[in-house]
Structures are given as C-alpha cells and as structure tokens.
Amino acid sequence: MSKLQKRVVRSDLWIAPAFDERLASERDIALGIFPVRGNSAAAWDMLSAAHVYHISAAKDELPQEFFARAELLARCPDLLCVSAGGAGYDTVDVDACTKAGVLVVNQAGGNAISVAEHTLAMVLGVSRRMIEGDRRMRSEIGYSREDVMGHEICGKTIGLVGIGHIGSRVAGLARAFGLEVIATDPFLSHEEITRRGAQPVSFDELLARSDFVSLHCPRDASTMKLMNADTFGRMKKGSIFITTARGGIHDEAALVQALRSGHLAGAGVDVWDQEPPPLDHPLLGMDTVFATYHVAGVTHESRGNVAAISAQQIVDLLAGQRPPRLINPEALPAYEKRRAQILG
Template identity: 50%
Template structure:
C-alpha cells in the first residue's frame, strides 16, 4: 500500500466502469467494495478506515445500514466525503453529515441530457396520445382514428419547476426545437439568470400552473419540495394540461394526482419517479390510459452513466487532493471539514 493511502469504498456498484478505471490510475487510492449483505467481519474494517464513500442514490436499492445517516457516520471515524452516484442525495442526511464534519457532493448535471430527453419523450408521447392508440390497436380493429386526435406542442407553454441543469436543458430543447413559451419557477434564481436559460421567471408556483400546457418537475427532493404538488396545485392546472415528473417521488402527492385525473382536472401525466420504487403493478396511477409510466430510468442511459461516473471520479480525486469540489452540497461544513482533513490526512485543504 502506497504511503498516505486514501481509502474509498462503495456498496453494490458504481455508475459505470470508468469510475474505477480513473481511480485505479492513482497508486495512493485504494478502493473497497461491499454489498448490502456483506458480513460484519468484512464491513467493519472498511468503515473504520474509509476516507470516502461513493454512495448509491436509490433508497430502495441501498440497505439502510449503508445510507448516509448518523448511525453509519458514527462507524466511520475517518470519513471525509460522501459522494452520491447521481444528482439526487436521497440516501444522505445533509444535517447528519454536516454535524459529523463530512462533506457531501453529488454529480449534478451528469445526466441532464438523458433526463431532459426523457421529459421531451413523455411530453410528445402524451400530446400525440400514443399509448392509448397503441393499446387500442393491440386490442382490436374496432377503433376510429379521430379518437386519438392529439395536439402539436409547437408554440405552446411549458412550465418548469426548478431550472437547474436538467430544467435548463428542457428549456433549451423546448424553445429551440418547438418554439415554445417557457416559464420557470425557481426562487433561487433571478429573472436575469432564468432569462439566460431561455425562460421567463414567474413569481409563484400558482402563476406557472395556471398558464402552462405542460408542467415539468425538475427540482431536487428536499424538505422544502416534499409534497409541493398536491390537490390545490392540480386543481390550479388547466384541464388540457399534462403533468410530468422526472425528478423524485414524493414531490407530488400520488393520491391527489389520481383524484385529479379521475375528475379530469388535467389531461394526463408522465411519471418516471414514485414514492415507492418500483411501484406495485396495481398502483392506482398505472390504471389510467393517459398516464405514461417509466421506472425511474430517465437518467439511466449509457452516456449518462458514463458521464456521471467520470465526474464522480474526477471530483473524488479533487477532494482527496485537498481542492474544494464544485458540487459541494453542504458548504457550511468546510471549516470543520478542513480541520478534520488536516488531522486525518496530514494536509490542509484550500480555504
């Protein structure tokens, strides 16, 4: 083992092989792999020596003992960084990590193309009523083409909730490809910043919902956004509008959405994310012909996985080399983190 070796571990898998390939080029980095069911005798020494944890982003796929909360952090006295496998950080408590002096980073933007294209696919599929036509054709020949009359998207209005990496790319595609009017609700960006992304800033979520023909959710799942879209918000939407969520389950109320669809308060929904994943096959929302469903795979493209893995590896090396990472989710931890890094690795990171 090389002097001053940095220990990195992951559980089950990484996004793509390129992550391990990049880290393997550094003789001072040792990578350990655990699994959800690894025996305690294998787990304990890895956690005790780990400096960094490349953590999975799915709550359903990562066993609770390996999720980034206080009980795990207490077992990792030398841990300096939690790095998620994607843009989401559902498996990490920022508060617990900050209290422990652990930096948390994600790979925001790494899968923006895959997710943004998925938004477009859902929007077009719903507008052209492709699922209903497909199902009717497979059942019998007793149907009429006008029953599946759809809508053009050109010149219509899309409302984007959260115009970061993915939302910004959705805005670019909608504006550039279809000449759509793009509205955005994002309280963390100014009107000028949003205009630079090709969208108009609206003051409130209701302003967006009342004007949009399509509503696309592209914000992170946080305490602030959980349950943000419920019965009042669906009631505010236009009856011909479509709701699309490729961000995270829990941002919208699934029961309220089912009730809104039953009441025909909106025209349909495209859902890539669910409160429980995978959703049960008898989930109420899967009974609607005007709901297009996918199993949280918007960002799972070969290109996105490779990109996320590359970004994760490069950022991991940056932070272990003492540089401040560009995707730090808890910047308030930095002073304490620097002290811990200096004590554990003998080098003081940049201010």
C-alpha cells in the same frame, strides 16, 4: 487496503466501469467494494476505515443500514466525504454530515441531457397519446385513428419548476419544438432565469398558464408534496403534469384524483414514492399516464458520464481541492480541520 492510502469505498450496486478505472489510475487511492447483502461484517470493515464513501442515490436499492446517517457516521471516524452517485442524495442525511464535518457532494448535471430528453419524450408521448395508441394496437382491431387523436405541442406553454442543469436543457429543447417556456426557481434571479431560456414567473402564475407543468427541483423539506390536491387543482384544466425529479415532490393520491376527475388530461411520471411502484398502483392502470421506472437519467451515456465525473471529483477532493458540486459548504471549516488530522 494500506493505511497509508486514501481509502474510497462504494457498494457492489452497479456503476459504470469509468468510476473504478479512474480511481485505479491513482497510486495513492485504494478502492474497496462492499457487498450490500450477505456479508455485513465485511461491509462495515471497509466503511469504518473509509475516507470517501461513494453512495448509491437509489433509496429503494441500497439497504437502509448503509444510508449516510448519523449512525453510519459514528462508525466511520475517518470519513471525510460522502459522494452521492447522482444529482439526488436521498440516501444522505446532509445535516448529520455537516455536524460531523463531512462533506456531501453530488453529480449535478452529469445526466442532464438524458433527463431533458426523457422529459420532452414524455411531453410528446402524453400529448400525442402515443401510449394509448400503442396499447390499443396490441389488443384491438377496428378502432378509429381519431379515437386516439392527440394534440400538437407547438404553440403551447411549458412551465418549469426549477431551471438548473436539467431545466435549462429542457428549456432549449422545448423552444426547438415551438413551446413557450416559463419557469420559477427560488434560487435564481429573474435575470438568470431569462438567461437560461425562460420567462420568469411566480409559481402561482406558472400553474395557471402552463399546458405542461414539469418538475426539475430538488427533493427537500421545502418541496415535499409541493404538488398536491390544491396545486393540481390550480393547474389549467386539460393540462399535463410531468415529473422526472424525485418521488415525494408530488402527492400520488392527489394526482390520481386530478386525472380521474378529468381536470388533468394526462401525466408523465418517472419517479415514485416506492420504486418500482406496486403493479396495482392506480396510476399504472391509467392509459393517460406515461409511466417509467426512474430511468430518465439512465442511459449508457449519462451513466458513463456520472461515473467519470464522480471519480474525478473524488480524486480532486483527496488532492486538497474544493469540490465543484458541494452540497454543504458550511461543513468546510470543520472538514478542513479533520482532513489535516486524518490525512496530514
């Protein structure tokens, strides 16, 4: 890649073609694609010269040597921005980037429709016992339909922990199904939560009132193990837990116990501590659990949209604009000085 060009680097993990196509249309941007396995030297040759590193957000797919941590930053002196390829940024040490004057951006909202639809599918699937019915149809003859009788969701209450891009869309879909929507979000005023389609409540009230508790919050120090033995115990007996957020926000062992005890009626789990979870994971052996492999945001439409907005944000950033999905605005002063030195 020419030294005169702005250099964007990504790994060879799958990404929708829209990303490469958009960057290819910019004459002053060169894209490098490094192999995540088999040729570490070639990978570091590209990374060490990068201005933007578009990083996979899949923590169990990207080798840890390519996580955006202090060690990587030290080897990439011209790096100006780490662009996470999704709403999450589990593979990025934001504090280390901020200290280095490196911006971190994500693609929040790019897959909101897909994740919201998946959330409602889980609400319906668990409440109506669809997974149980499907499994029994494939293995049994002679059982009664009433043996897998579920519940309507109309008239029930769904509690959203977080009402950002995804939570807002879940609220809209939930109201269409006749659900009462309540929400808690420490980053939003009560007026804004109301504007987004939910009744604002405290976290404690949400746990006590909800027939469905659905997580739509980021994974950070304040939310790790937010759902644990205590908080699962404070959920309404017979309620259902749904998460399409991030692994680690719920305690998997505590969820197993809440289900085994009968306190919770079921769960829809798309995100895991280890992805995919081992085949002998106790949650996978429960008929009351609708289990998926971090695919809520993985549709043709959402992957194409995330790739397109990722590329456009990078193009605009390299043209000198402030990125709209900036995670660490406190890094801007140091970034501006470094950008002037590196790009002129």
